[in-house]
Amino acid sequence: MKIEMKKFGDVLTSRQAGRESYAAFLPTARDIANQEELIIDFAGVSVLSPSWADEFLTPLLEKFGKRLKVVPSPNPSVELTIKTIEEVLKKKISKTG
Amino acid sequence: MYNSVKMKINGIKLLSIGEAADYLGVAKTTLRRWHKAGNFRATFVSPGKHLYYSITDLEKKTMGLAKSAFNWANSNEPLTAPADWYCPTSDIFKTRLERMNGELLARPAQEPIASLIASAAGEIGNNSYDHNLGNWPDVPGTLFSYDLGKRVIVLADRGVGILATLRRIKPELITHHEALNIAFTKIITGRAPEHRGNGLKYVRKALAQAGARLQFQSGDAQLKLLGNADEDRLQISTTDTPTRGCFAVIHY
Secondary structure (H helix, E strand, O other), X not given: OEEEHHHHOOEXXXXXXXXXXXXXXXXXXXXXXXXXXXXXXXXXXXXXXHHHHHHHHHHHHHHHHHHEEEOOOOOHHHHHHHHHHHHHHOOOOEEOO | OOOOOOEEEOOEEEEEHHHHHHHHOOOHHHHHHHHHHOOOOOOEEOOOOXXXXXXXXXXXXXXXXXXXXXXXXXXXXXXXXXXXXXXXOHHHHHHHHHHHHHHHHOOOOOHHHHHHHHHHHHHHHHHHHHHHOOOOOOOOOEEEEEXXXXXXXXXXXXXXXXXXXXXXXXXXXOOHHHHHHHHHHOOXXXXXXXXXXXXXXXXXXXXXXXXXXXXXXXXXXXXXXXXEOOEOOEEEEEEEEEEEEEEEEEEO
């Protein structure tokens, strides 16, 4: 399954908004089959920050592990936020392609 | 000096255009031109088209964004916050951050670094709400002002500051200097699975990547990022004008 993150907004910055987005996505996440990949695509997102990503991506990483993959993004804030989350969690996040 | 003020709107004393021109040291025609161009509008326009100015607006013009925000954050008695910049809740901050991002993207020269600048400002501003919720000493919220023409963004709050926030997970911390150093340089893992306290390390990297400078003050510690994309060095010094909560100025 692929999630288009722009559906959660184009400026994704606060913990509160990240928590709300995660809560909204959780029912869908529960329906993803055991072997299925979860592809996260930030295309169309203008701004991402670690606070938002920590509330959304961190719990999904715990659930999906290597089955969670992020589509590489040319947006500098997306790229740097993913690196920051990797550094905090001390683990690499899988990328597509 | 301006005791002759007779005009009052909603309890705010207003100066005539002549008095305002004296205050700023400019001609009345200059104030009219600024008003017409929209870069410094009168506080009130009477039905007879006379322009009136509040002292607060004139101070903003003379002191600049940073000084005005610093004064708001550090006055003993809370000052009235300028409505254009005051964000009492995180929802209002979010809306204004989105607006600023739109304005950054509309400037071709600033568009390539817009996401880094907006995300760094977002992290600093959101930190204020996340770490002070339920603990605001007096006035909640942030003052978030910017002048994209001058490439400056200012964020200030009257919260508890970085030291008090980090002491919740690192009680051994004593000085603002230590707290600021940890906030900007060390990964904090004390609140797994949630990882609060790491946003400012991102701010450091994002602003270095954007070639932006940062002045960040909490308590009597002042940190400077030098705005070199190749080197995200920081300097922390002690200042004799301490701040109550957090005060940040981004130049990009």
